[in-house]
Amino acid sequence: MSDCLFCKIVAGTIPAKKAFEDDECLGFFDIHPQAPTHVLVIPKRHVRTVNDLTIEDERLLGHLFLSAARFAKTQGLADSGYRCVVNCNAHGGQTVFHLHVHLLAGRPMTWPPG
Numbered sequence: 001m002s003d004c005l006f007c008k009i010v011a012g013t014i015p016a017k018k019a020f021e022d023d024e025c026l027g028f029f030d031i032h033p034q035a036p037t038h039v040l041v042i043p044k045r046h047v048r049t050v051n052d053l054t055i056e057d058e059r060l061l062g063h064l065f066l067s068a069a070r071f072a073k074t075q076g077l078a079d080s081g082y083r084c085v086v087n088c089n090a091h092g093g094q095t096v097f098h099l100h101v102h103l104l105a106g107r108p109m110t111w112p113p114g
């Protein structure tokens with residue numbers, strides 16, 4: 001989608017610090033990190049929100065989480081743990097409308113979230 005910030009990162013027209021990449025997804029470091037490690041895992045194909053996922057996206061969603069977990073393992077973050085967050089629309093706190101999994105790690109997280 002031409003006016004989407006994360007589609008522009010996928011296309012390379014806006015720079016980002018890449019963490020990992022394959023044919024279907026991209027992991028890059030959040031510009032305003034909320035933890036020592038804060039990576040956003042996105043599908044390369046534009047999906048607006050969790051509400052817009054369809055049955056055809058079931059495997060893609062699994063791929064995003066498996067990619068996040070693989071990155072956490074390679075960074076030595078898996079045993080201590082981490083948080084994966086997907087915000088949806090206004091009450092969820094979504095500000096960029098291209099589906100993304102936040103991978104937050106490197107410090108203890110609190111609960112409940114704000």
Ligand code: AMP
Nearest residue numbers: 016029030031032087093094095096097
């Ligand atoms: P959300 O509020 O769940 O939609 O998360 C959007 C995230 O994108 C926020 O954590 C922002 O800090 C992050 N973000 C916004 N612009 C950029 C950018 N150009 N590069 C990397 N992360 C970004």
Ligand code: ZN
Nearest residue numbers: 004007046098
């Ligand atoms: Zn997009």
